[in-house]
């Protein structure tokens with residue numbers, strides 16, 4: 001126990017009668033010895049700012065939150081987030097005895113008037129239940145917590161592949177009117193995968209406020225297994241700054257789920273005074289595409305980083321072979337305007353679809369009642 005400045009003896013209110021009362025979320029996680037990136041929804045009923053979310057969840061850089069939500073990289077921390085608007089929060093995940101939990105973040109400092117239950121339900125929006133905080137922090141008596149003490153909030157997450165495919169696990173908060181099928185449609189997965197992953201037998205049992213493990217497809221990349229950011233998983237419709245902020249990588253479904261990276265000087269590098277070379281060969285840098293002929297193109301791609309350099313790889317691939325889904329246009333340029341416009345449109349389509357399903361469910365249910 002740390003030095004006690006103030007002692008707050010507080011009653012833990014165990015009345016869980018509200019609509020938020022959901023069983024604690026536990027995501028299966030069996031991948032050993034790795035830390036991976038995960039995402040979780042955070043909603044504040046009063047509205048908030050990105051800076052508040054960054055501080056609350058101990059996110060290292062604001063850009064990590066911007067990338068997770070595909071917001072423009074020049075968005076500032078005072079950007080306001082509307083009441084109950086869900087934002088995706090990125091955090092490191094580690095498997096522990098079959099269950100995934102955030103890797104010793106976020107750390108919350110107890111304030112006067114806090115109870116474990118109110119920290120779980122209100123401050124962390126019900127993403128954890130107070131017994132999980134109690135267990136993670138080895139607190140023997142939940143009724144006695146000390147102002148100024150630090151608590152690790154163990155957020156649910158996973159690092160497991162799904163169906164042999166690399167994914168980023170996203171703890172999605174179910175909203176009123178959502179259906180499993182609608183959520184699957186919106187995030188590019190299937191109802192069956194969601195049901196299996198979350199141990200749900202009856203899709204109709206889905207409730208608002210429930211935290212669903214939603215696997216987001218990650219883009220394929222050339223990052224080598226000895227790179228400091230391996231496994232480099234960037235989820236569909238997100239971007240990440242890596243290699244101490246010297247490289248920006250985006251994952252976009254319109255590029256056939258192939259990661260697009262480019263050198264960036266938008267942010268001051270961390271750890272390095274200047275960014276090391278991102279050159280593949282003379283005058284060819286990460287992100288440059290050189291057209292060889294009408295069909296084959298060569299791209300200088302990001303292949304990872306170490307404490308003192310950035311690796312590159314020259315990759316040649318054919319753009320003539322029909323894309324599997326037949327819809328992707330040939331060779332979209334990574335130096336172009338980025339994924340935001342197309343992705344926004346698709347999100348909107350997903351939203352319309354998910355609500356369409358809700359409407360159909362509602363109609364069917366009404367018929368059933370009659």
Ligand SMILES: *[C@@H]1O[C@H](CO)[C@@H](O)[C@H](O)[C@H]1NC(C)=O
Pocket residue numbers: 032033
């Ligand atoms: C995990 O890593 C530790 C040290 O890094 C190593 O001793 C241990 O054998 C590894 N376990 C597995 C299952 O790979």
Ligand SMILES: *[C@@H]1O[C@H](CO)[C@@H](O)[C@H](O)[C@H]1NC(C)=O
Pocket residue numbers: 044045046122123
């Ligand atoms: C929202 O505002 C109410 C009323 O001011 C307050 O009691 C509550 O703690 C706030 N919730 C959050 C998550 O800040």
Ligand SMILES: *[C@@H]1O[C@H](CO)[C@@H](O)[C@H](O)[C@H]1NC(C)=O
Pocket residue numbers: 072074075
């Ligand atoms: C952010 O950058 C875009 C161009 O990429 C620009 O149109 C916009 O005004 C910028 N926003 C701010 C707040 O600087």
Ligand SMILES: *[C@@H]1O[C@H](CO)[C@@H](O)[C@H](O)[C@H]1NC(C)=O
Pocket residue numbers: 076077078079
């Ligand atoms: C938001 O933050 C930026 C820089 O951090 C500042 O220039 C701007 O004035 C702030 N806007 C508001 C409304 O506080």
Ligand SMILES: *[C@@H]1O[C@H](CO)[C@@H](O)[C@H](O)[C@H]1NC(C)=O
Pocket residue numbers: 097098
């Ligand atoms: C691991 O989980 C099992 C059951 O889920 C439990 O019985 C066991 O005590 C746990 N081990 C540790 C070290 O937490």
Ligand SMILES: *[C@@H]1O[C@H](CO)[C@@H](O)[C@H](O)[C@H]1NC(C)=O
Pocket residue numbers: 138140
């Ligand atoms: C948890 O706390 C109890 C007593 O408060 C102590 O005996 C035990 O060693 C602690 N366990 C851990 C893992 O810190």
Ligand SMILES: *[C@@H]1O[C@H](CO)[C@@H](O)[C@H](O)[C@H]1NC(C)=O
Pocket residue numbers: 185186187188189216217236237253343344346347350
């Ligand atoms: C990828 O993201 C876009 C935009 O959010 C979405 O429309 C699409 O369904 C997603 N696809 C997959 C396979 O995740």
Ligand SMILES: *[C@@H]1O[C@H](CO)[C@@H](O)[C@H](O)[C@H]1NC(C)=O
Pocket residue numbers: 028098196197198199200
């Ligand atoms: C999680 O793992 C446990 C133990 O391996 C297993 O019994 C359970 O079915 C799994 N749950 C899901 C949803 O896969």
Ligand SMILES: *[C@@H]1O[C@H](CO)[C@@H](O)[C@H](O)[C@H]1NC(C)=O
Pocket residue numbers: 224225226
């Ligand atoms: C890392 O990748 C190399 C090939 O690039 C492979 O030979 C090696 O086995 C891999 N190591 C691990 C630990 O996966």
Ligand SMILES: *[C@@H]1O[C@H](CO)[C@@H](O)[C@H](O)[C@H]1NC(C)=O
Pocket residue numbers: 228270271307
């Ligand atoms: C960056 O520096 C910090 C401390 O200065 C160190 O803990 C961390 O491992 C370094 N990261 C990399 C990727 O070199």
Ligand SMILES: *[C@@H]1O[C@H](CO)[C@@H](O)[C@H](O)[C@H]1NC(C)=O
Pocket residue numbers: 262263284285286287288289335
């Ligand atoms: C190659 O990439 C560099 C660095 O990203 C960029 O400045 C340059 O304009 C690119 N050249 C071509 C031909 O795209």
Ligand SMILES: *[C@@H]1O[C@H](CO)[C@@H](O)[C@H](O)[C@H]1NC(C)=O
Pocket residue numbers: 293294295296316318
């Ligand atoms: C593209 O490259 C492949 C080998 O990588 C070659 O077999 C093929 O003929 C090339 N296509 C064209 C149109 O040059």
